[in-house]
Amino acid sequence: MLDIKRFRNEPTLLKDKVSKRGMDAKVVDDVLALDDKRRELIRSAEEMKAKRNKVSGEIAEKKRNKENADDVIVEMRKLGDDIKQLDADLNKVDKELEDLLSRIPNIIHDDVPEGDSDEENVELKRWGTPRAFDFEEKAHWDLVESLQMANFERGAKVSGARFVFLTGEGAQLERALMNYMVTKHTTQHGYTEMMVPQLVNADSMYGTGQLPKFEEDLFKIEKEGLYTIPTAEVPLTNYYRNEIIEPDVLPAKFTAQSACYRSEAGSAGRDTRGLIRLHQFDKVEMVRFEKPEDSWNALEEMTQHAESILEELGLPYRRVILCTGDIGFGSSKTYDLEVWLPSYNEYKEISSCSNITDFQARRSNIRFKRDKTAKPELVHTLNGSGLAVGRTFAAIVENYQNEDGSVTIPDALVPYMGGKTVIRPVK
Numbered sequence: 001m002l003d004i005k006r007f008r009n010e011p012t013l014l015k016d017k018v019s020k021r022g023m024d025a026k027v028v029d030d031v032l033a034l035d036d037k038r039r040e041l042i043r044s045a046e047e048m049k050a051k052r053n054k055v056s057g058e059i060a061e062k063k064r065n066k067e068n069a070d071d072v073i074v075e076m077r078k079l080g081d082d083i084k085q086l087d088a089d090l091n092k093v094d095k096e097l098e099d100l101l102s103r104i105p106n107i108i109h110d111d112v113p114e115g116d117s118d119e120e121n122v123e124l125k126r127w128g129t130p131r132a133f134d135f136e137e138k139a140h141w142d143l144v145e146s147l148q149m150a151n152f153e154r155g156a157k158v159s160g161a162r163f164v165f166l167t168g169e170g171a172q173l174e175r176a177l178m179n180y181m182v183t184k185h186t187t188q189h190g191y192t193e194m195m196v197p198q199l200v201n202a203d204s205m206y207g208t209g210q211l212p213k214f215e216e217d218l219f220k221i222e223k224e225g226l227y228t229i230p231t232a233e234v235p236l237t238n239y240y241r242n243e244i245i246e247p248d249v250l251p252a253k254f255t256a257q258s259a260c261y262r263s264e265a266g267s268a269g270r271d272t273r274g275l276i277r278l279h280q281f282d283k284v285e286m287v288r289f290e291k292p293e294d295s296w297n298a299l300e301e302m303t304q305h306a307e308s309i310l311e312e313l314g315l316p317y318r319r320v321i322l323c324t325g326d327i328g329f330g331s332s333k334t335y336d337l338e339v340w341l342p343s344y345n346e347y348k349e350i351s352s353c354s355n356i357t358d359f360q361a362r363r364s365n366i367r368f369k370r371d372k373t374a375k376p377e378l379v380h381t382l383n384g385s386g387l388a389v390g391r392t393f394a395a396i397v398e399n400y401q402n403e404d405g406s407v408t409i410p411d412a413l414v415p416y417m418g419g420k421t422v423i424r425p426v427k
Contacts, residue, residue, distance in 0.1 A: 001363045002372050007031045017107050020114055032096040041093060045086040052079045069387030082377040102206070102321045103213050106359040108324055109333040121336065123154035123321065127307070130340045135403040139343035140394040143171055143276035143401055148426050150275075161272075162264065162279045169423045173396070173409075174282060177389050178257045181284040181309055185386055189305045191286060196235035198258055199226040207364030208228060209330040217227035217375050219261050219279075226260035232285035233383040235359055240289065244376045245368035251298065252289040255386065257282065273391040276348060282389035286353075288382040291368070295355050295380035296333075302384045303335045303353040309387050310350070312412040315395050316340040332357045337387075339395045350391045353384030354358030 003289040007014060007028060008163060015025035017142035039071040048099040055076045074324060079340045113122045138293050149170025155163040205211040205227050219228040245252070264268050271277035286305065290298045303319070310317045331354035338347035358378040361367070367376035400408040406424045409417050 001105060001342045001359060002107065003362065004031070004035060004097075004101070007035065016106070018104065020108065020287075021105055021327075022325060023105070027100070031100055031104070033098070034093055034100065038090065038093045038097060041090040044135055045083060045090060048079055048083050048086065050182060051082070052076065052083065052385045055079060056326060060269065063174045065246075069120070078309075082103055093104040093110065093341075102363070105329045106332050106357065108327060109355070111321065112327060112333055113321065113323045114325075116325040118326045119313060120323045120324075120325055122333070123322040124319045125323055126316070126318045127311060128314070128340070130316050131342070131399055132217050134343070137194060137342050137401060138405075139274065140341075140397040141343075143397050143405070144275075146425060147407065147423055149173065149397075149423065160279075162277065164275065164278060168236055170393075172417060172420075173413075173423070174389060174393055176413050177392055177396075178282060178284060180387070180413055181386055182255060182257050184309060184312075185255040185286060185305065189253075189255075189286075189308075191253045194232075194236060194239075194254050194256040195392060196229070196232050196256045197256055198229050198261075199224075200229055200234055200238065201226055204234055204241070207241050208234045208237050208360055209363065210234065214304065217263050219263060229258065230262050230385075231260050231283060232256040232258040233287055235284065236287035236350075237366075237383065239382055241365045242368060243365070245379060247369050247374075250289055250368055250379070251294065254287045255284060256287075257284045257389075273347075274343075275394045277336070284386045284389060285355070286382075286384045286386045289366070289368075290380045291370075291383060292377070292380050295357065295382060297333070298380075298382055299333065299353060299355040302382060303337070303387075306337055306353055306384055308352040309392075310337065310339060313392070313396065313410045315399055316391070317350070322352075328352070330354075330356045330359050332359070339391065340399065341395055342398045349388075349389065350395065351387050353387035356383065 010299045011028050011032065015028045017026060019025040055072055059069045059072050059076060064073060115119065115121065121311060145152070148168055149166065151165040152169055166322065182193055186193045196267055198220065202211055202225060207219065210230065218230060259280055261280050264277055264279060279283040286302055288298050288302060288408045307319070317337050320336050320338060322336055327334050334352055334354040336349050337351040339350040341348050357380050360381045366379050368379045369376055397407050402408060402411065406422050409421050414421055
């Protein structure tokens with residue numbers, strides 16, 4: 001959520017920023033109109049309460065002097081009714097203003113390129129060279145079934161479309177990838193490993209920006225009022241919700257492996273085969289809490305941490321910066337890492353790394369102190385995939401496939417696969 005002071009002090013800038021995201025700049029005027037109404041109601045209520053105190057004093061004076069106070073008591077009651085109405089009006093305006101502010105995206109960084117869709121994202125770097133096959137390569141969805149690593153048909157039988165069973169060496173590879181990623185982030189990159197709740201309440205979803213705007217993308221358990229997490233970012237970021245982080249704690253760097261659940265609303269017909277767009281998938285997440293002056297360097301470092309996974313696995317990728325039409329609701333700046341998938345003959349997203357600045361911290365009331373006597377300040381939060389496990393799985397299967405239908409295990413994963421170097425067809 002954005003600071004209301006920015007609307008008062010920088011309305012022209014905010015109109016420019018929200019319009020670049022494709023949002024009607026009139027929303028800034030709507031916020032200011034509600035803010036003016038709110039401040040006027042507060043002023044009127046304060047004046048009436050001051051008058052009520054004065055009248056209360058007059059009543060006490062009359063009673064001490066044994067004078068008739070009926071007329072003043074009538075005035076007192078009317079003031080009480082008027083104040084009650086003003087408080088109700090103020091509560092309504094407060095809710096309207098908060099709801100409107102909660103639906104306005106974060107302010108984009110000046111580096112973010114303008115564009116209407118992902119086709120206008122800007123490539124910043126490439127690493128590795130896509131493999132030139134000397135045989136007819138297969139898509140991962142065919143390979144994993146022929147190798148008995150996955151079963152899509154039974155996943156659909158049990159749960160519906162976009163669910164899968166990983167079986168045998170497929171389950172082993174998924175687990176190896178998760179262990180490898182978490183171990184690298186904790187032992188080499190300085191993150192603290194966390195195991196997180198995978199059901200969270202509405203306050204948590206609000207804090208990270210999924211609610212109220214993106215409720216249709218979530219799975220909800222109505223009876224308990226809980227939501228399945230779309231990413232471990234949600235519980236990790238809410239770890240410090242409504243808290244003041246003590247001096248010397250920052251930077252706080254967390255990583256967690258979790259299942260992620262997404263309804264994929266609006267994705268009908270997209271990536272319907274394979275492991276790229278499932279309702280349930282595994283992901284290793286990185287979340288950081290940083291002082292504001294450190295967050296932009298932290299974004300670069302966190303993105304490099306995700307890149308190092310791809311490089312150790314020998315998977316060709318590229319880094320792009322997302323344009324104004326593709327960047328996420330809460331992000332001020334986002335890098336996507338896209339891995340090469342031969343079946344698509346193109347790069348597909350495998351990680352997003354974003355600086356959310358103080359956008360989530362304001363919604364979640366997460367502050368920090370520079371020292372024991374300092375005034376609390378809003379922290380900056382960042383998050384990044386390190387990496388999406390199912391997509392890494394698919395990329396390994398496709399890029400490391402062999403002519404005989406087997407799949408070679410990347411060297412970095414061999415220790416996590418119990419020394420296994422190749423997944424071979426079952427005879």
